[in-house]
Amino acid sequence: xxxxxxxxxxxxxxxxxxxxxxxxxxxxxxxxxxxxxxxxxxxxxxxxxxxxxxxxxxxxxxxxxxxxxxxxxxxxxxxxxxxxxxxxxxxxxxxxxxxxxxxxxxxxxxxxxxxxxxxxxxxxxxxxxxxxxxxxxxxxxxxxxxxxxxxxxxxxxxxxxxxxxxxxxxxxxxxxxxxxxxxxxxxxxxxxxxxxxxxxxxxxxxxxxxxxxxxxxxxxxxxxxxxxxxxxxxxxxxxxxxxxxxxx
Numbered sequence: 001x002x003x004x005x006x007x008x009x010x011x012x013x014x015x016x017x018x019x020x021x022x023x024x025x026x027x028x029x030x031x032x033x034x035x036x037x038x039x040x041x042x043x044x045x046x047x048x049x050x051x052x053x054x055x056x057x058x059x060x061x062x063x064x065x066x067x068x069x070x071x072x073x074x075x076x077x078x079x080x081x082x083x084x085x086x087x088x089x090x091x092x093x094x095x096x097x098x099x100x101x102x103x104x105x106x107x108x109x110x111x112x113x114x115x116x117x118x119x120x121x122x123x124x125x126x127x128x129x130x131x132x133x134x135x136x137x138x139x140x141x142x143x144x145x146x147x148x149x150x151x152x153x154x155x156x157x158x159x160x161x162x163x164x165x166x167x168x169x170x171x172x173x174x175x176x177x178x179x180x181x182x183x184x185x186x187x188x189x190x191x192x193x194x195x196x197x198x199x200x201x202x203x204x205x206x207x208x209x210x211x212x213x214x215x216x217x218x219x220x221x222x223x224x225x226x227x228x229x230x231x232x233x234x235x236x237x238x239x240x241x242x243x244x245x246x247x248x
Contacts, residue, residue, distance in 0.1 A: 014046040015219060016237020019137065020159050020182055020207030024055035024068065029212055035072055038211050042076075045215040047208070049076045049237075051105055051137070057082040058109040063094070070101055078244070080105040080137060085113045088121035092128045099132050104247045107137040110145070111160075118148035130154050133247050141165065142181065146172045154178050155243060159207055163188045166195070173199045180243075182207030183235060184218055192225040192235070201231035205239050 021042065023035040033055065042050055052072055057065020062084045069079045081098040083091050085108065095106070106129045108115075108122070115122050126149065129136060135155045138145055142158040142165060149156050150172065161169050161181035173179045173195075180203050186192050195204050206222060208215045222235060 014048050014236075015206050015222070016048050017206065017240035018042060018047045018050040018208050018210065019157055019205050019240060020184065020209045021050040021052045022055050022058075022209070022212070023052060023072070024065075026055050026059070026212065033211050039077070041210055041215060045208075045210075045219055047206075047215070047219075049078065050210075051078045051080050051240075053080040053082060053107050058107075058112045062087075066098065066103075070103070073102075078105070079103050080107050082107045082109060083125055085110065085115050085119075085122055085125060088124045091125050095128055095132055095134070099134070104133075104244065105135040105137055108139065110138070110140045112139075115140075117144055123148060126152070126154070135243060135247055142172070143168050146176075146179070149179075150176055155247065156180065157182065157205060157207070159184070159209070161185055163191045166191060170195065170198045173203045177202075179203060180205050180239065183222055184209060184213065187221070190226075192222065193227060196225075196227050196231050201227065201234040202239055204235045206236055 021038060023033055023038045026033055052069065054065040054068035056068055062082050066081050069081065073079045081103040083094055126136065130152050135157065136149070137157050137159055138149070139159045142161055155178040158169065158181040162185045166186070169181055183192050183204055184207050192204065208218050222232065225232065
């Protein structure tokens with residue numbers, strides 16, 4: 001692994017993709033969460049494109065949230081769909097509507113919807129989404145859902161991989177080429193480096209959880225990680241670009 005001079009090394013190029021961006025009302029958070037403000041934060045942070053989703057789909061109404069998300073689609077904003085995991089009957093039809101609208105990523109809000117573990121409804125949604133070749137954006141503890149997602153050939157991005165859970169993720173990713181995680185909570189001095197060394201940079205992507213988390217520490221952690229520029233480019237956007245092209 002190359003060793004960089006932390007005093008002279010300059011930040012790398014802009015981050016191409018952020019996979020964890022929300023907009024809309026969030027009752028427990030006082031931050032400005034309207035789309036225009038979120039977009040401004042991304043631009044200021046040097047993030048070119050984002051996978052975005054309306055908070056309405058997580059908290060209130062999945063169908064209305066999907067409508068808001070699709071309305072926000074732009075060259076720099078890629079819509080992410082969702083469903084209510086507590087109402088999985090007939091979910092295939094709803095997923096067909098999303099796919100027909102060009103949506104290729106499905107976010108599973110297990111935390112907000114009180115799904116503590118892989119329930120029959122959750123497994124049904126996963127099966128239907130995988131059948132349609134959708135990328136799953138999975139929140140919550142990767143250990144709770146990783147085993148249920150394994151063995152399916154699923155393309156999964158774990159959004160809440162904490163550095164304390166890193167060993168378990170590495171063991172899963174070793175056998176699951178479609179398992180990826182964001183670097184957001186890899187806050188140890190060598191969290192990103194451990195993933196790259198153990199299973200490869202293709203298992204990491206950038207996701208900030210804008211606007212609820214400060215972007216700056218996350219971008220700096222990636223830009224100054226002690227990895228090669230090629231690996232940094234994969235994490236900053238190359239992996240997401242390849243994934244979107246694969247499922248298009």
